[in-house]
Amino acid sequence: MKYRRLGSTGLPVSVVGIGTWQFGGEWGRDYDVAEVRDILDRARELGINLLDTAECYGDHLSERLIGEAIEGRRDEWFIATKFGHRYTGAFQRDQLWSADEVLRQLDASLEALRTDHVDLYQFHSGKREAFDGPELWPALAEQVEAGRIRHLGISIGKNDDVYQTSRARDVGAEAIQLVYNRLDRTPEQHVLPACQDHDLGVLARVPLASGYLSGKYRPDATFDDSRDVRSRHDRAVVRRKLEQAARIRNEEVPEGVEMATWALAWCLQHPAVTCVIPGCKSVEQVEANAKAAELDMVRHDHPQAVALP
Numbered sequence: 001m002k003y004r005r006l007g008s009t010g011l012p013v014s015v016v017g018i019g020t021w022q023f024g025g026e027w028g029r030d031y032d033v034a035e036v037r038d039i040l041d042r043a044r045e046l047g048i049n050l051l052d053t054a055e056c057y058g059d060h061l062s063e064r065l066i067g068e069a070i071e072g073r074r075d076e077w078f079i080a081t082k083f084g085h086r087y088t089g090a091f092q093r094d095q096l097w098s099a100d101e102v103l104r105q106l107d108a109s110l111e112a113l114r115t116d117h118v119d120l121y122q123f124h125s126g127k128r129e130a131f132d133g134p135e136l137w138p139a140l141a142e143q144v145e146a147g148r149i150r151h152l153g154i155s156i157g158k159n160d161d162v163y164q165t166s167r168a169r170d171v172g173a174e175a176i177q178l179v180y181n182r183l184d185r186t187p188e189q190h191v192l193p194a195c196q197d198h199d200l201g202v203l204a205r206v207p208l209a210s211g212y213l214s215g216k217y218r219p220d221a222t223f224d225d226s227r228d229v230r231s232r233h234d235r236a237v238v239r240r241k242l243e244q245a246a247r248i249r250n251e252e253v254p255e256g257v258e259m260a261t262w263a264l265a266w267c268l269q270h271p272a273v274t275c276v277i278p279g280c281k282s283v284e285q286v287e288a289n290a291k292a293a294e295l296d297m298v299r300h301d302h303p304q305a306v307a308l309p
Contacts, residue, residue, distance in 0.1 A: 001047025002293045004274045004304035006078075007174045007201030009151045011119070012306045013078050015268050015293050017050030018043055018286070019205060019277040023065050024057030026090050029281075037069040042283045046290040050078045052177070052203060052277045054124060055105050056085040056093050060112040067114035074115050080177075080203070081109050082124035082155055097130035099139035106143060120175055121149045123164075125157030131164055137171040144172065153177060153201075159186040165194045175201035180273065182252075182266050183209040183244055192272040201304075207267045207276040208260055212241045215249060215259030257295070264292035271303050 003012040018040070023031050040051070053062045063081060070077055083105045085093040096105065109118065121140065123131065130136070131154075143149045153175035154164050165176055176195050180187050181204070195202050208214050245259075253262045264276045280286045292298065299305075 001290065002298060003049075003306050003308055004302060005201070005306045006120075006151075006274050006304075007195075008199045009120075009174050009201060011078065011151075012308055013050045013201075013275050014048045015275055015298065016048055016264060016289050017052055017203070017275045017277040018048060018289075019279040020051060020053040020062045020066060021057045022279045022281055023053075023062035024087075025061060026058070031065060033065055033068045036065045038283055039280060039286055040066070040069050043280075043286050043290070044073075044076055046286065047293075048286070048290060049076065050080065050203075050275055050277070052080045052205070054082040054085070055109055056082075056087040056124075059087040060108055061087075063109055063112035067112050071114050078119045079113060079115065080120035080122060080153065080175075081113070081118055082122040083109070084124040084126050084130065095126065095130070097126060097133055097136065099133075099135040102136060103139060103143070106148065110148065117148050117150055119150045120153045121151070122153040122155045122175070122177055123173070124155050127157070128163060131167075131171075141172055151175065153203075155203075155205075156191070159184065160190060162190040162194055165191050165200070166198070168200055169198050173200070175203060175274075177203040177205055177277075179206045180204040180267055180270075181207050181209040182213055182248060182263055183241060188270070192270060195272045201274040202272050204267045204273050204276045207264050207278050209241065209245070209263070212245045213248070213259060213263040215245075215253075217242055217245070258288060258291075261288055261291045261295065262297075264289060265295040265297045268292065268298045268302075271299075274304055 002015045006013050083102050086096050152173040154173045155177035156164050159179050178187050249259050253259050267276045278289050
């Protein structure tokens with residue numbers, strides 16, 4: 001495993017992390033603590049140290065499973081979670097942005113995670129009005145001062161949201177989470193350069209483009225399960241993405257390399273990207289994801305490269 005400095009936090013995080021939305025039970029299967037523990041134990045054996053979760057992956061369900069699975073080993077993990085939403089049902093959310101509501105969410109997240117602090121607490125895909133709320137960021141700064149939050153971050157909802165990115169330092173945030181993958185390079189235009197200018201760590205979510213870059217699907221594949229995000233895409237969009245993925249597999253992925261592993265490593269080439277956070281449903285997927293750090297295309301001279309202390 002390789003490690004990079006998460007922006008101005010100075011903290012070393014693995015270049016491959018674990019996204020945990022799947023633990024919330026909205027994607028076709030439920031998890032128990034034993035399964036989550038097996039996945040996370042194997043991840044630690046492979047050198048992965050960053051977990052990304054959220055208050056609304058289930059009603060703090062993902063956080064609760066993580067908290068129980070890593071109990072007694074909390075200090076081995078960098079835990080990133082989020083605020084601003086409340087789970088009300090499968091793929092349904094209320095948005096709660098007042099300072100009082102967010103602090104109640106923080107209390108619930110800490111209880112679920114069985115910890116006294118969150119390493120990175122992220123504004124979760126909120127609009128500009130919520131971001132500019134006059135009470136929110138001062139209230140969170142007090143929690144940073146109290147040690148309940150180590151660092152603040154912003155998970156931007158739109159990949160071209162340079163406003164929130166450029167104002168991150170103004171509100172005390174030190175990391176940006178965004179969608180970035182070989183099929184969606186929008187952040188390269190403005191957001192990733194802004195992250196470099198402001199020394200913001202970058203967590204790249206959806207690095208496999210919702211599975212289009214997994215290498216599993218032919219260009220004529222269809223997705224009809226309502227729990228599959230691709231079933232909500234226009235069929236013409238689905239076909240275009242599958243055709244793009246097929247071309248990439250044929251023209252860019254080296255022979256003998258799994259496309260999914262290559263796709264993660266592709267993200268990690270960018271000088272702004274600190275870590276990719278693919279979801280993983282099994283120990284086998286954790287092992288496949290971790291291999292991305294071994295590919296020669298992952299830069300050894302990355303500007304954030306560090307060694308573990």
